[in-house]
Amino acid sequence: MLNANSYAPAIQVLLVEDNPGDVRLTREAFQDAKVHLEMHVAVDGVEAMEFLFQQGRFADSPRPDLILLDLNLPRKDGREVLKEIKGHPTLKSIPVVILTTSASDVDIESSYLLHANCYISKPVDLEGFLTVVRSIDDFWLSVVRLPIGERHGTGISSNPAR
Amino acid sequence: MGPELVRILLVEDNAGDVRLTQEAFKDAKVHLDLHVASDGVEAMDFLHRRGRYVDSPRPDLILLDLNLPRKDGREVLTEIKTDPDLKTIPVVILTTSGSDEDIEHSYQLNANCYVSKPVDLEQFLSVVRSIDDFWLSAVRFPKEKRA
Numbered sequence: 001m002l003n004a005n006s007y008a009p010a011i012q013v014l015l016v017e018d019n020p021g022d023v024r025l026t027r028e029a030f031q032d033a034k035v036h037l038e039m040h041v042a043v044d045g046v047e048a049m050e051f052l053f054q055q056g057r058f059a060d061s062p063r064p065d066l067i068l069l070d071l072n073l074p075r076k077d078g079r080e081v082l083k084e085i086k087g088h089p090t091l092k093s094i095p096v097v098i099l100t101t102s103a104s105d106v107d108i109e110s111s112y113l114l115h116a117n118c119y120i121s122k123p124v125d126l127e128g129f130l131t132v133v134r135s136i137d138d139f140w141l142s143v144v145r146l147p148i149g150e151r152h153g154t155g156i157s158s159n160p161a162r
Numbered sequence: 163m164g165p166e167l168v169r170i171l172l173v174e175d176n177a178g179d180v181r182l183t184q185e186a187f188k189d190a191k192v193h194l195d196l197h198v199a200s201d202g203v204e205a206m207d208f209l210h211r212r213g214r215y216v217d218s219p220r221p222d223l224i225l226l227d228l229n230l231p232r233k234d235g236r237e238v239l240t241e242i243k244t245d246p247d248l249k250t251i252p253v254v255i256l257t258t259s260g261s262d263e264d265i266e267h268s269y270q271l272n273a274n275c276y277v278s279k280p281v282d283l284e285q286f287l288s289v290v291r292s293i294d295d296f297w298l299s300a301v302r303f304p305k306e307k308r309a
Binding site for chain 2: 093113
């Protein structure tokens, strides 16, 4: 990961995923990322919200630049997490990519209604899965402009950059 | 992975950029139908099927410039993302502005993503192709209410 971009501050990615295999594969796929990134993992919806609000063991967590969110999660469902993020005045500008095995039209439609930034179905086969993660790297981490809202700062308690 | 025919509404007042976008999309991996609105009023007429747009299809994806004549892109974005029928359509902001304020504000208004248009021709084409690669290949669109 040492390349020209190493001088830029790392892009902070929060992966909300309860399946350890998928966490492992995502991490591996991101190892070839063209940008300098730091991946954090929350294994359920409650942990995800604690991370975002810097609670408990996440007191020092950075504000993520991008969130990859599974829909079916223990304790607090991904749909609920999405609703809380997109209903929060300062968290709502963080792009949320839904990354889930569900391909149901109802899940797709309701995620966009809740202002998910995009919806991706996880392919079941390994190569397909790695391709999808790399496409997130190629587009979201390389082409898209992410909001800089306090990336280097003290988290979400103060006002976003504007 | 996306729908077989993807309908795109490009909202752009710069004729050169329209032409380049059309050219870049010619190599798209999917079959796509590109419509153009040259200002914000035309964009809303297209989406609400008014006037000469009575027969317009519902777009699967909208590429929206921010600085537009008659009705600003920010206003168009606000109207789309607060309309119960239109809000599920993904909106990609594609603009020359790279200001932090425009970026933050667009995400606040629920833009699906924000892409800065490079001034350089080759880079511009590569950005359009990356939209094709990602949105038209990896992303699942809402299916409902497609005309």
